[in-house]
Amino acid sequence: xxxxxxxxxxxxxxxxxxxDGWALGNSPPYDAKIMEQLCAPDAVLNLKxxxxxxxxxxxxxxxxxxxxxNGWSISSxxxxxxxxxxxxxxxRQLGYHPVTVREIAAALDGTGTLPERPVAITFxxxxxxxxxxxxxxLQKYGMRATFFVSTAFVGYPRFMSWEELAExxxxxxxxxxxxxxxxxxxxxxxKEAWREIALSKEKLEEELGVPVVSFAYAFGGWRRGxxxxxxxxxxxxxxxxGGGSAVHRAGTRYYLRRMxxxxxxxxxxxxxRLPWRGAGTPLCSPPEENSSxxxxxxxxx
Numbered sequence: 001x002x003x004x005x006x007x008x009x010x011x012x013x014x015x016x017x018x019x020d021g022w023a024l025g026n027s028p029p030y031d032a033k034i035m036e037q038l039c040a041p042d043a044v045l046n047l048k049x050x051x052x053x054x055x056x057x058x059x060x061x062x063x064x065x066x067x068x069x070n071g072w073s074i075s076s077x078x079x080x081x082x083x084x085x086x087x088x089x090x091x092r093q094l095g096y097h098p099v100t101v102r103e104i105a106a107a108l109d110g111t112g113t114l115p116e117r118p119v120a121i122t123f124x125x126x127x128x129x130x131x132x133x134x135x136x137x138l139q140k141y142g143m144r145a146t147f148f149v150s151t152a153f154v155g156y157p158r159f160m161s162w163e164e165l166a167e168x169x170x171x172x173x174x175x176x177x178x179x180x181x182x183x184x185x186x187x188x189x190x191k192e193a194w195r196e197i198a199l200s201k202e203k204l205e206e207e208l209g210v211p212v213v214s215f216a217y218a219f220g221g222w223r224r225g226x227x228x229x230x231x232x233x234x235x236x237x238x239x240x241x242g243g244g245s246a247v248h249r250a251g252t253r254y255y256l257r258r259m260x261x262x263x264x265x266x267x268x269x270x271x272x273r274l275p276w277r278g279a280g281t282p283l284c285s286p287p288e289e290n291s292s293x294x295x296x297x298x299x300x301x
Contacts, residue, residue, distance in 0.1 A: 028093065028283075037271050038094075039284035045247065045275065053275055054104060055246035056120040056239060058258040059084075063133035073263030080263065081133050087261070087270050088141040091119055093283050094276060100174035101146040101214040101256075105237035108253050117276050121145040122239065122258060124178055124216060126153060131164045139171065148178035148216035148239075151203040162207050169208055176214035177201050177235075186221030193226060198233040213237065217255070227254035246275045 030038065045053060061067060063081035073080050079087075091098075097115035104120060106112030121138070123130045126149035138145055147168065153159045165175050179185070179196040180203070188196065197215065204212045213236040217226070220241030230238045231254060243257025259273055271277075278284045 028089075030283075034268055034271065035283075037268060038278040040277055041279055042276050047247065048249075050250045051247055052107075052114075052250070053246050054099070054114065054118045054120055054248065055274060056101070056104075056122060056243070056248075056256055056258040058241060058260045059121070059123050059130075059134070060125060061127055061263075062123075062129055062137075064127070064129050067263070076260075076262040076264050078263040079261055081137065083263070083267070084134060085137050085141075086267055088137060088143055090267065090271065091143070091274075092141055093281065094274070094278050095281055096274075096276070098143045098145070100144055101176060101237055101239060102174050104256070105213055105253070108250055109236065122216070123147045124218075125182065126150055126160050126165075126178070128158050128160055128164075131160045131168065135168055135171075135173070138173075144172050144174070146174040146176055146214060148176050148214070149204065150178045150180060150182045150218070151200045152181045154207075166208060169210060174214065175204060175208055175210070175212070176216065177204055177212055178216045179218050182218045184219045184221035185217060185226055186219075186223045190225065190229075194229055194233075197226075197229050197235075201233055201235065214239070216240070222255055230254050244273070246273075 047053070059079060061075070061078035062084045064078045067073060067075040067078035068080055071080065071082070073083070094117070096117045096119040099114060099118045099120050101120055101122065103112055103114070107114045121143060123134065123145060126147065130147060134145075147165070149160070149165065154165065155161045169175050177197075177200040180200045181196070183192065183196050185193045185196060201212045201215075213234070215230050215235045215238040217238065217240045222240055227238070237256065238254045239256045239258050241258055241260060243259055245257070246259070248256050261270065
């Protein structure tokens with residue numbers, strides 16, 4: 001896979017500085033439009049009983065160069081490496097704490113608790129760029145994520161291998177099920193649906209040696225009866241697509257909606273979808289108050 005050179009990356013960044021909401025404005029110091037949103041008051045969330053707040057972000061491709069032109073993504077399904085890094089840096093600046101989908105399930109079960117400002121970063125399909133591009137950036141910023149893998153494709157060209165999945169597992173990432181062959185279960189009969197749900201779990205546990213408790217519906221396809229199958233197969237939680245909100249109900253634990261991160265959005269678009277902003281963080285403190293503090297968006301050692 002073609003990688004950016006230092007010269008190429010520098011030229012691309014210089015080119016993007018002229019474009020609204022992007023480029024050098026994607027990292028501190030942020031431009032005026034972003035700062036206005038950053039320091040705006042958090043939205044008031046009138047939660048009902050059984051509701052909880054966790055933005056669950058969904059990515060597909062990160063840094064797939066065949067879906068980019070002149071440093072820009074030409075597909076909503078692909079987020080460039082530079083944009084993905086800017087998003088993680090912003091989450092750290094705002095004090096978000098990464099959680100896996102498995103940890104959300106533990107909190108719902110009463111066997112765990114969620115940190116302040118939790119965020120769940122998830123990836124679908126098991127594409128190779130998720131290992132080659134996204135994984136190192138996650139590590140750089142001390143972030144964890146959940147990778148939903150279709151087991152029949154592991155080891156094929158353009159997909160991750162079992163060895164790569166095991167490396168990410170050992171680094172604290174959650175490896176979870178996206179079925180066997182990426183079948184839309186809304187159109188599958190019960191027999192096929194059960195094979196997709198149950199056999200993928202068995203394969204992941206056999207290859208990786210860890211319990212698999214999280215499931216993602218391919219295409220977000222859901223119908224009556226599937227949640228029960230997922231629960232009977234031994235999963236504790238499942239995710240879909242189609243959500244613009246970070247508010248969930250405990251009763252929908254077998255179809256938590258995720259917010260798809262578009263490769264054609266701006267950092268300002270990304271920020272506006274987050275439930276918590278920067279009021280009270282060093283980002284929005286007077287300069288004399290945070291001049292001696294280490295910026296929270298800096299990568300970890």
